[in-house]
Amino acid sequence: MTQEPLLELRNLTTVFPTRRGEVRAVESVNLSLAPGEVLGLVGESGCGKSTVLLSIMRLIRRPGHIAEGEIRFQGRDLRALSEGEMRRVRGREIAMIFQDPLSTLNPAFRVGDQIRESLRLHHIVDGRWPWPLDMGARRREKERVIQLMEEVGIPSPDARYKAYPHEFSGGMQQRALIAIALACEPRLILADEPTTALDVTIQAQILDLMKRINERRGTGIILVTHDLGVAAEFCHRIAVMYAGRIVEMGSVDEVIESPQHPYTQGLLDCIPRLGRERQPLSPIPGNVPDLATLPPGCSFAPRCPLARPVCESGPIPMVRLARDRRSRCLRHVDFAREQGWTWGTEYEISNQ
Amino acid sequence: MRAIKVLERILATIPIMFGVAIMVFIFMRLTPGDPVDIMMGAGGAVGAGEIEQLRAEFHLDEPIHIQLWYFLRDAARGDLGNSYIKKRPTMELIAERLPATIELALGALFFALIIAFPIGILSAVKQNSWLDRFSMAGAFLGISMPAFWLGIVLILIFSVKLRWLPVQGRISYDVNLQEITGLYVVDSILTRNWPALKDALRHLILPSIALGAAVAAIVARVLRSSMLETLRADYVTLARAKGAPEHRVVLRHALRNALIPTVTVIGLQVGVLLGGNMIVETVFGWPGLGRLVVDAIFNRDFPLVQASVMVYAFTFVIANLIVDILYTYLNPKITL
Incomplete structure (x- = not known):
């Protein structure tokens, strides 16, 4: 592959200071993702998979921070961007899908408006200033939102536009979140256990939807999952993480x-x-190690x-x-x- | 649909008001001290015949259940009786005083909210910063300070020492103001009477602070803790991941949800502001309902106490109804 990678992590290290010492949640991670590639990041809970995604977005909650390394996205080092420049990357060029759709959608706002917010934040639909008063732009925005809802398979989007998150089923909520992620047609989607909270049948539908998005739009995807089966089904490449x-x-x-x-x-x-012939499963003995007291x-x-x-x-x-x-x-x-x-x-x- | 539900709730206050009034009716008559004796004590020597005559006029010579029956019968017709002392309809007396109390309560609420919101939000955003520690210490002080003490200190500093603001009353005697609603600030705006507006506001500032300080402290603390919770919510991370600027994340995504518990507390505090301001009204010579009620209790002016308590119950229920209506806007999962 001579193509320039879409995303490249070099020596990414993210640490969280705690009372018991520094926890190195992500330690010297090197990864690269080609455009249109689907990479699975697999490991048990607490191994740092989600922290890798949040580090890429630069959304690590203080006092945690990226201690070292480079995050090169389309040739730019995201760590060198100002906060304002980084905001233009978030949602616009890199979007994120989270694990628990109900708690990730804001309970106080209509689903349609939450999808529309992504369009508005990045001025995806042209409009004159002052924005809220440009009825034409508002209408085009709404049309786009309904088109997105259709695309992710939300039935009768016209009626669902005005619904609140709690009126949606889990699968529909996750579809709405995918619509939010797709709104600005990002080059890269970071999916953090997108199917974990869903029923198996819904899981398959959501994975199928993401696969279609990847194939049709050539969107690169990093899928974080603890389920090797899901990763095997869906990804081109797999990276297994353990203890950061x-x-x-x-x-x-x-x-x-x-x-x-x-x-x-x-x-x-x-x-x-x-x-397969019935045989006892062989679990891994012991527990995930404590990241604050890792052996050398x-x-x-x-x-x-x-x-x-x-x-x-x-x-x-x-x-x-x-x-x-x-x-x-x-x-x-x-x-x-x-x-x-x-x-x-x-x-x-x-x-x- | 919503209007019908609101009407239902307002009608539902009627039994509540009667229940409260009946309890007050009984308790007032169980307290020692006889209204006629108190009236007569102030008036000097009178004959026994006169006392009997007054007793009969107020039906105080009859058994308590008969008195209650008279009270309920008259109340059902909308007649809450005449004040024993002032010999005028109780509702008239209350109507004269209620606007002052409402104005003070609104002033205190306004003061409390403009203080509590910035402090609550900023302390949560900058948790454990010096600003957070300082404001939470201030909030602790605000809750602990008795209102009468704060009132006196404010008067001493701003009225006596600095002479910036008036000591007492609602408006200066030399200011003319046409009354429309009875809320002087509103009336002076409606009649475009700017000198009166300035004067009324100057009178309103200190009592509002004295009454609102504790509310500001309580609301700031509740808002801070609910903001701390919503700022950690997944939907706030999503808002950031969408590329929303920080002020939008805080003021729209986090605050909107933090308002739900905060509004509950504000609603409860409004009841306190309306019904718990006797002391502040006394300190500032504010001609409100609180002082009327206190005087009525001391004089055993039964009809006036009963009527005032019904008004208190009504305003309390209405304040809660407003909170419930706000709730349905803030939290789409809830309907009236």
Whole structure:
């Protein structure tokens, strides 16, 4: 792929100071997303997936902050933008979809007006000043909102325009949120567990809708999910996160078919499958580690079936096993050393 | 549809008012002290015949349930009786005083809200800043200070020492004002009488502050805590993610939802402002309902107390009704 990436994260590190010390919720994350690509960011709750998305939007709640790294979006470093410039990126070029649609829609405003707000904030529909008095622009805005509602599959949008969020079902609420995200035709959509709060049948519909958006408009999507099944269904590439770091990355087929990192293997073993001979699931022992007191070495080592004492002694570099295939495991480091691969950067060993 | 519901609620106040009036009727007659004795005590020596005559005139010589029957029968016809002392219809006396009380309550409410809103919002936005700590300490002071004490201090500073504002009353004696609503500020605007407006406002400032300080403190604290909650809500994050500027995020998305609990508290406080201002009215020589009622209680002027309490109950219920109507606008999940 020689194409310039749509989004590139370099060494992104986001920290939250707490009374017990600094929590590094996202630690040296490197990612890139090609235009029109769908990337799945997978991991257990609390592993920093959502923090990655909020960091990209620069919406980390104080006193948390991005400590290090670059967020390059279409060649620009978003961290270098002023707050005003960043506001023009939010919603306009990068949009976000959240997990719990009911609490994400403002209960006090009509759904149609909430979709319209996105159009108005970024002056998507031309209008004369003073804005609220330009009836023509208002009408065109409303038409656009109804068109968007139709597009995301909200039936009888004319009547639903004036409805309030609590009058919608969960699936309809999520569709409304997708309409809000689509309003300004962004290049990138960050979806934070968009289907977690929904019934399975509705989940499939919403994923299907997002897939259509991706195919029709070429919108890049980062899908954060704890559900490897959803990621496998929907994404082109998968990055697995554990305790703030990416531990494995590769194309969907490779990651699902031949997981390299023991954590990914563990996640796959947790998924019950239909149609297979009944056998007990094998959960990963132990719990997600406390981010404030991470061990110096591999943070997965305490739960890892393949762990050796040396795993906990120092930081584990990412090993680039193939062109787009990475894993952060000491076994691969040993392998790379045997092969005589060179250090790419401080964090990466590769064979190039 | 909404109008019908509102009418229903207003009609529903009638039994409430009667219930309150009956309780006051009974309690007043259970308190020691006889109205005729008190009247006569002030008037010097009188004959026993005269006392009996007055007792008979007020039906005080009859059993209490008969008295109650007379009261309810007359009240149902819209007649709440004459004041024992002033010998005039109680409703007339109340109608003379009520506008002053309403004006003071509105003044205090206005003062409270213009203080409470900026403070409540800013303290929440800048939580734990020096501004937040300072205003919450101030709010604590506002709640703790007794209104009569604050009133006296204000008079001492602004009227006696600095001579900026008048000491007492609603309007100066040398100002002419044609009364329309009885609210002097409104009347002077309606008649375009600007000197009178200035004079009425100058009289209104100190009592409004004395009465409104505690309300300002309570509202600021409630608004701050509900803003802290709504500012953390998911829909506020969405508003930011849409690219909304910070002032819009705070004033539209967060404030709108924080108003729901705040309006409830304001509604309750309006009742306090209307019914709990006897002390401030006394300190500032404000000719309102509060002082009328206090005097009536001391004189055992039963009809006047009963009628005033019914008016209080009515205004309280109406204030709550207004809150409920506002509620339906603020919170679309609720209908009247």
